[in-house]
Amino acid sequence: MKRHLYLPIELGSRELAPRLPTATIAAERGFEDLLEYQNYLFDKADSLTAGVYLSKGSNNIFLNRSSKLRQHGHAFTACEEESFGLGRDEVAYLRRRFGDALPTALTGNARADLLRRRMKALYEREVQEIKQKYGKFILLNTNFGLINSFDAPDPNVHLKNWLDSGVFPSDNLQEDVAKFNEFVVWENQNFAGMRQLMKRLMYTEHTVVLRPHPTENAGMWRTLVQEIGAKNIQVLEGTSHIPFMLASDIMIHPGCTTGIEALILGVPTISMRMGASPVHDFYLCNRTNVVATSVDQAMQLIAAHCRGGDVITASRERLLAVLNEYLEDMTTDVLTADRIEDTIEEFVARRDFKEDDRAIETVTWSDLTPADAYKRQKFGIESQRIQDTLAGFQKILGRFGNIAVTTEGDMMYRVARSNTHGAA
Secondary structure (H helix, E strand, C coil): CCEEEEEEECCHHHHHHHHHHHHHHHHHCCEEEEEEEHHHHHHCHHHCCCCEEEECCCCHHHHHHHHHHHHCCCEEEECCCCCCCCHHHHHHHHHHHHCCCCCCCCCCCHHHHHHCHHHHHHHHHHHHHHHHHHCCEEEEECCCCCCCECCCCCHHHHHHHHHHHCCCCCCCHHHHHHHHHHHHHHHHHHHHHHHHHHHHHCCCCCEEEEECCCCECHHHHHHHHHHHCCCCEEECCCCCHHHHHHHCCEEEECCCCHHHHHHHHCCCEEEECCCCCHHHHHCCHHHHCEEECCHHHHHHHHHHHHCCCCCCHHHHHHHHHHHCCCCCCCCCCCCHHHHHHHHHHHHHHCCCCCCCCCCCCCCCCCCCCHHHHHHHHHHCCCHHHHHHHHHHHHHHHCCCCCEEEEEEECCEEEEEECCCCCCC
């Protein structure tokens, strides 16, 4: 009997690489996997053979879909990939929320696999290309999905999404709205700081590369760069963040998970912590990165680093010790994806899936609505990219040689043993 694993993906630039090892390991063990933009993969549950849906989270938006999945014979599991570095805290939170009987496993976060030492070879060619093009550069990674969203410039549009997804477990709407507004204020404070930093950097000799978050409107940043006349600042979008981090001389961000990844990778990093806000303490990066509480302090840290100072690099071991209190899966060569798949295997063994091969409904894109265009931008995975990523894993890890990826439709890929499906 065939076994099926379905991996919904939202942000392809961030999620493809960590989810692909889980898919390929599952394929090694006899699963057939589908990767697709999450909304469409959830919506077509009735047209897919019963299998296991591996969600990237367990907020209400995902949980509300679980009943439909079960109705059509699927099992619902979640790997908390958003809460990077908070494994033990996440387990405690889930048990408080759903009760101690909830089946949980502390596997680690699949994003960690991409940060292991041997995985740096996966990015060598791209890193060298970036260095040849930009030379030494300062990397600005932004994270303003509320106030500079690609599809909803009004932050209040996101309030409903936050309430629907259960970001705030309170039943007090007034309190929840107040907490949401704290995040909006926090983003505005950090945005003001980032804008000032850009104006200061434009008068230096540094090359600056700015990478907006995939959900942001990159056009706003290009307009801003043009308005201030910053010829040394280039805005890029649709690029993978890890190669740019590895190629950069130093990275600055306004409170972002990339700060944690940079610490592990050994990339000198500064977290901008502008103004007073309770939201600052929500982000683990502000406990594990060197922090600048003003633009002046950020410029001083940048200048000291570029002169060869070790203020940032000398802090790495101390900050890693703090991170190790939260992240437990970086000490061995065992892939987190292997531990995740072990857990899925145990879960599947307790289920009785019916043999029920169904046709796959594909999505075509003859006329893109604005909403579809936004989803496609977020997914952002092309066939060649997924093939290249798989080839990189095959070379570095010395496994997955019998695994192939085939294109099943726009924004849909099948991962399976190559003796079952040929390569695309």
